[in-house]
Amino acid sequence: KQWYQRRVRADRKAFGASLNANQHIQFKLADMATNITTARLMVRQAARSLDAKEPNAVALCAMAKLFATEKLFKVCDDALQLHGGYGYLKSYPVQQYWRDSRVHRILEGTSEVMHMLVARDLMKHL
Numbered sequence: 559k560q561w562y563q564r565r566v567r568a569d570r571k572a573f574g575a576s577l578n579a580n581q582h583i584q585f586k587l588a589d590m591a592t593n594i595t596t597a598r599l600m601v602r603q604a605a606r607s608l609d610a611k612e613p614n615a616v617a618l619c620a621m622a623k624l625f626a627t628e629k630l631f632k633v634c635d636d637a638l639q640l641h642g643g644y645g646y647l648k649s650y651p652v653q654q655y656w657r658d659s660r661v662h663r664i665l666e667g668t669s670e671v672m673h674m675l676v677a678r679d680l681m682k683h684l
Contacts, residue, residue, distance in 0.1 A: 583640065590633045597626035617679030624672035627663045634659040 577583050604622035607615040634656040638645040645652045663669050 577640070586636055586640070590636055593629040593633055597622075597629050600625050614679060617676050620667075620672040620675035620679075623667065624669055624676065627659070628669060631656075631659040631663060 572580070600618075600622040604615070604618040607618045612618075634652065637652050638656045641650060641652050644650050645656075647653065667675075
């Protein structure tokens with residue numbers, strides 16, 4: 559099972575109903591799963607491009623890092639929100655995921671640097 563299938567607790571209730579029964583929550587989880595899958599695909603494609611020494615490998619790697627880290631942070635932020643106050647407790651791993659996802663937007667090149675690398679590649683083709 560994927561992380562999002564394992565992590566959502568069916569016993570958590572709000573307003574007398576399971577959170578899993580709420581369509582907004584279901585749509586949020588669908589968006590989270592879509593973003594994670596898309597990020598993984600982008601990273602794999604960028605890695606293949608780098609291995610093949612394609613001319614646009616740097617741009618593809620920058621796009622993959624930019625997309626993956628930004629979406630990862632959003633997914634973790636949404637997960638933290640879904641957990642409510644419990645999300646901040648050390649006994650819930652989502653608090654660590656949130657902190658780790660934030661730092662990855664800085665390590666190995668900030669999101670702004672990734673934007674610059676992508677833009678530089680685009681400008682070559684104008």
